[in-house]
Amino acid sequence: MFREFCGDSALKNVVLTTTMWDLVPLPIGESLENKLSSMCFNEAIEKGAQIVRHYNTPQSAHDVIRTIVKHPPVVLQIQQEMVERGKAVNETEAGKAFERHAAGLENIRRQKVREERIREEKIRERKDEGVRR
8 A cells, every 4th residue: 555655666765664672682683674674674674765764863873864854755656646647545556455455354343243243142052051951
């Protein structure tokens, strides 16, 4: 969804910032950062996004900001779609991605409701069997 919002050409301007480096041992933080890089953000990184660390200090915050502002401004995909092409939000690629994600969450919720109803029915059946005995 994020990629659809930005567009591939804007990913070179994305700066993903990891935090809490002051709270975890370096090897654990690096391991978590590697997992994020490979599992969640690998496609964005391949298209130029950067990961930077924020160590919860003013200097670190300034370093993150410097990394961000060194990039020239770009037009995001959603801006092109809405402003230049006149699309409504739900017609943009980001809007469609959001709707797919929301539909997936709704399917999960419905499945959980079905499972809960089945569980409740089994409990009622057991109670009914106990009363009959």
